[in-house]
Amino acid sequence: MTITKAACVGRPRGFDIDIALEQALNVFWRNGYEGTSLNELTEAMGIKKPSLYAAFGNKEQLFFKAIDLYENRPDSLFNIAFQHEHIADVIRGLLLGAAAQFTDCSHPQGCALINSTLSCSEASDSIKKTVLERKLKHKQQLADRFEQAKCKGELQDDCEPVVLASLMTTLFQGLSMQASEGASVEELQQVAAMAAEGILTVCVKR
Amino acid sequence: MTITKAACVGRPRGFDIDIALEQALNVFWRNGYEGTSLNELTEAMGIKKPSLYAAFGNKEQLFFKAIDLYENRPDSLFNIAFQHEHIADVIRGLLLGAAAQFTDCSHPQGCALINSTLSCSEASDSIKKTVLERKLKHKQQLADRFEQAKCKGELQDDCEPVVLASLMTTLFQGLSMQASEGASVEELQQVAAMAAEGILTVCVKR
DNA sequence: ATTGTTCTGTACCGAACGGTAATATATAGA
DNA sequence: TCTATATATTACCGTTCGGTACAGAACAAT
Structure with a gap:
């Protein structure tokens, strides 16, 4: 289940959104919410900040999506x-x-x-x-x-x-x-x- | 048992160091170490940052002293x-x-x-x-x-x-x-x- | 080839972080 | 009263925080 519908127009996303989310989950898992910085997230996810915000909203929404992923294992x-x-x-x-x-x-x-x-x-x-x-x-x-x-x-x-x-x-x-x-x-x-x-x-x- | 020997010369300290430490402990107790900011500490302790640093060293040492106080209750x-x-x-x-x-x-x-x-x-x-x-x-x-x-x-x-x-x-x-x-x-x-x-x-x- | 759309990268924003330099102030002793 | 010493206050330091403006790059449709 993807988070954001794949766009059929415009430049294609250069990373796998599900894999990125899983990496984000791992960082939150290890450091907690406030213990995790955007720099740690972007580094682990292999993307830059604007890509993160475009794909997931913000840090808070990214966290919620990561937790959803965790709970639905x-x-x-x-x-x-x-x-x-x-x-x-x-x-x-x-x-x-x-x-x-x-x-x-x-x-x-x-x-x-x-x-x-x-x-x-x-x-x-x-x-x-x-x-x-x-x-x-x-x-x-x-x-x-x-x-x-x-x-x-x-x-x-x-x-x-x-x-x-x-x-x-x-x-x-x-x-x-x-x-x-x-x-x-x-x-x-x-x-x-x-x-x-x-x-x-x-x-x-x- | 005081933390720092009371000075017999110079301007006297304007606050009770033991009470201040207890206030600091309460903040750490509530928010954890990283969850506690210096502003929260100084506000709870009723002192300004330089006074805190003069009396306790830095945030880390203040935390250790607060934990000592906690464990020796x-x-x-x-x-x-x-x-x-x-x-x-x-x-x-x-x-x-x-x-x-x-x-x-x-x-x-x-x-x-x-x-x-x-x-x-x-x-x-x-x-x-x-x-x-x-x-x-x-x-x-x-x-x-x-x-x-x-x-x-x-x-x-x-x-x-x-x-x-x-x-x-x-x-x-x-x-x-x-x-x-x-x-x-x-x-x-x-x-x-x-x-x-x-x-x-x-x-x-x- | 052009256009519209979406993503990427750089470079930046204001705010808050821990920490401090500089200076004014209050006391004890001379 | 004057000096030495230690505290209090203000205003600031560099860094990192979450978040974003902007311009360039890559694709689909025309």
Whole structure:
């Protein structure tokens, strides 16, 4: 899916807009929104500033498009883990999957969405707000999935789906930060495994 | 403990250096290192830039001094929680204490150390490195305390103190982020309670 | 070949950044 | 009162920030 319809008249664009966007995502992923300068972006994307502005609007819109690209990846953590039938497998899949994906060295470490939110002063308020909404949406998806599991009788009676969703979000954010700080895949997997074991023990009927 | 020895000659300083430092800490706490500008600092501290530079060196040194102030607070989370004898109380104290302190509205939300690390591009590398060392030191303190508990037979045999310390760190970082994003004290306490219950169940002998 | 359209590159904008030179001002000691 | 010293104030430095005006270059349609 291209971002801007290819023009059939005029000078043709000299770069692949999808590849450029992916490069931009990588920079935002690594440095966050405010931590990324236009010079870093243009250098990584292999284009000059006016080309960037013509193709993507401005830094803010470029960021949103990059985040869209990130969230629509087919190998998204949620997409994979939610395919499991049993809630225990979902929880294990989410935590161990996060540990694996956040340390996957084929792209920057951690979660792009979580990393981006960080380096944001009061200046870029719309960025903060939008990223927060996305994260809230994901938390809601988790809560919905856990609620569904509870209806099926998979969860303990005293386990609140919303709280469990918050706890998972907390763990994701912590795992993402640790990954960004250079934690190894082994360390994060041990952490994820211990967390999963604890959650399964106190929240899931067996 | 003052930062700079009070001069007994020359024009006396027109502001309280300790109060100014505390104001600086609050700004860094709220906005992170790179997210904080000198104008914000001087405004919050009630002084002009040359006074700031005369008293604290530069932005980087001011940050280090502010972080020192933060870590040497008497009501530090670790100081309080480590006073408990039983490891179960330590773990509960750490998690519930974090939920409470991170949402305490008498100061910025979240953990200052964790928040600061975030908004740091490759530029301020020494900041990143120093903050990382501090966080690592805290993780080590946790690991030592858990190791000690294991020696006393308080932990399950298959519970690795280092992994448990990593999991606690992960939870702290997640809780701090959620607090910074505006989570309520109630929500965080529920999350902390659930996490504590899980950890106590799988890691601690009862 | 000309025109219209769109992209590319250079060179620049005002604003904000961290940091400082120069100078005025307030105190202690002589 | 005068001098030495340390602080406060103003006004400025060079750099980088996000963003853009402008002119040239490459294509499709005529």
